[in-house]
Amino acid sequence: xxxxxxxxxxxxxxxxxxxxxxxxxxxxxxxxxxxxxxxxxxxxxxxxxxxxxxxxxxxxxxxxxxxxxxxxxxxxxxxxxxxxxxxxxxxxxxxxxxxxxxxxxxxxxxxxxxxxxxxxxxxxxxxxxxxxxxxxxxxxxxxxxxxxxxxxxxxxxxxxxxxxxxxxxxxxxxxxxxxxxxxxxxxxxxxxxxxxxxxxxxxxxxxxxxxxxxxxxxxxxxxxxxxxxxxxxxxxxxxxxxxxxxxxxxxxxxxxxxxxxxxxxxxxxxxxxxxxxxxxxxxxxxxxxxxxxxxxxxxxxxxxxxxxxxxxxxxxxxxx
Numbered sequence: 001x002x003x004x005x006x007x008x009x010x011x012x013x014x015x016x017x018x019x020x021x022x023x024x025x026x027x028x029x030x031x032x033x034x035x036x037x038x039x040x041x042x043x044x045x046x047x048x049x050x051x052x053x054x055x056x057x058x059x060x061x062x063x064x065x066x067x068x069x070x071x072x073x074x075x076x077x078x079x080x081x082x083x084x085x086x087x088x089x090x091x092x093x094x095x096x097x098x099x100x101x102x103x104x105x106x107x108x109x110x111x112x113x114x115x116x117x118x119x120x121x122x123x124x125x126x127x128x129x130x131x132x133x134x135x136x137x138x139x140x141x142x143x144x145x146x147x148x149x150x151x152x153x154x155x156x157x158x159x160x161x162x163x164x165x166x167x168x169x170x171x172x173x174x175x176x177x178x179x180x181x182x183x184x185x186x187x188x189x190x191x192x193x194x195x196x197x198x199x200x201x202x203x204x205x206x207x208x209x210x211x212x213x214x215x216x217x218x219x220x221x222x223x224x225x226x227x228x229x230x231x232x233x234x235x236x237x238x239x240x241x242x243x244x245x246x247x248x249x250x251x252x253x254x255x256x257x258x259x260x261x262x263x264x265x266x267x268x269x270x271x272x273x274x275x276x277x278x279x280x281x282x283x284x285x286x287x288x289x290x291x292x293x294x295x296x297x298x299x300x301x302x303x304x305x306x307x308x309x310x311x312x313x314x315x316x317x318x319x320x
Contacts, residue, residue, distance in 0.1 A: 018074030025167035043091035071099030075107030105163035213238035
């Protein structure tokens with residue numbers, strides 16, 4: 001069986017984990033029966049210095065590559081600011097032209113955007129830069145809350161760790177879920193994160209606030225989502241009146257305290273289901289009143305009951 005060539009674009013200040021994470025996934029898959037050949041190239045064939053100051057040796061220059069089954073375009077902290085040299089832009093263009101499928105990790109999407117490779121496509125990048133990418137690339141549909149997105153031969157991912165999720169998904173597409181699961185187990189990472197899973201849960205997507213009273217409530221709910229909270233309970237934790245707590249939460253968290261509790265419980269339930277917990281156990285541990293209440297919440301927010309969510313997203317295959 002001919003090796004599947006995976007070509008990584010390397011450049012100065014490249015995010016090293018954007019390369020190392022996916023590379024380890026492909027290398028581990030090869031150890032378990034797949035056949036991936038990893039090739040590292042830079043625009044001029046010279047070594048590059050990565051984001052952590054390490055010297056990264058490469059195999060060749062971009063001009064030496066005449067064909068690649070997969071091209072990996074990693075990110076770099078300067079890319080969203082437009083600090084892309086003509087040489088790096090041209091190197092990206094050449095690789096995209098010879099690549100069978102093209103993958104961007106994190107802010108690598110900005111490199112692809114700089115050559116028009118995202119126009120008319122569904123894409124994502126790190127959540128902190130999705131709004132900027134949408135402005136810079138108005139012809140693309142930027143999905144701000146996806147871990148990774150498949151759109152034909154173009155595959156884009158969010159922050160650095162989601163590059164591992166995307167690589168596992170590609171392994172699954174190439175060789176099936178059994179091999180992908182074996183790779184995930186060997187690397188001690190989760191395989192269950194589908195591309196459509198949120199980049200950040202309610203536990204991360206809200207400010208803890210500057211007010212100590214708000215922080216106390218947030219910490220309590222996140223730590224014990226199964227506790228029976230109502231506005232009186234939350235106000236007691238905060239040490240303020242219910243009316244004042246509502247005003248503080250809207251100002252500092254962007255939602256009411258009750259809405260925050262619901263969101264945390266929802267995210268907790270999703271995480272428990274993806275770990276293989278039963279619906280009954282998830283209901284109890286996440287704080288829903290009963291399984292019917294949780295079912296209604298899932299159908300309302302996700303369009304499916306908890307059992308279907310668990311079955312669908314225990315594999316990476318059904319991704320955005």
